[in-house]
Amino acid sequence: MNVTAKYIILFISLLVTILMCLWPNFHPEQKVLNQYYWFADILIHGGYYYLLALLLFNLKLKVKPLYLALALTLLSFVLESLQHFSFKRGVSLMDAASNLGGITLALLTYILLQKIVVRKK
Numbered sequence: 001m002n003v004t005a006k007y008i009i010l011f012i013s014l015l016v017t018i019l020m021c022l023w024p025n026f027h028p029e030q031k032v033l034n035q036y037y038w039f040a041d042i043l044i045h046g047g048y049y050y051l052l053a054l055l056l057f058n059l060k061l062k063v064k065p066l067y068l069a070l071a072l073t074l075l076s077f078v079l080e081s082l083q084h085f086s087f088k089r090g091v092s093l094m095d096a097a098s099n100l101g102g103i104t105l106a107l108l109t110y111i112l113l114q115k116i117v118v119r120k121k
Helices: 003-022 028-033 038-058 065-085 093-120
Strands: none
Touching (some): 028 038, 038 065, 038 093
């Protein structure tokens, strides 16, 4: 994949993340399950950031995965804080923790998979 395509994917991924995090009254678990379940909310937040982090790590940018994970964590905390100003959204430490959990799990998965791939060579 060429460098331009990598940065386009990075830009689109971050733009979608920002829009979903700041979109007024955006609660997908309530649309799917017809009410709020805290466990579903944790899985959605953690799962989304897990997949996003794995996607970004696999772009193989000129940034170490650890630094990328730290930047993504900071972004998720900033976006979570900005939800205070979004209509029918609020700041949630549980959401921030599940974002961090998803990013951390993605980093560990990526490192483990890289070690497995290196051993096979």
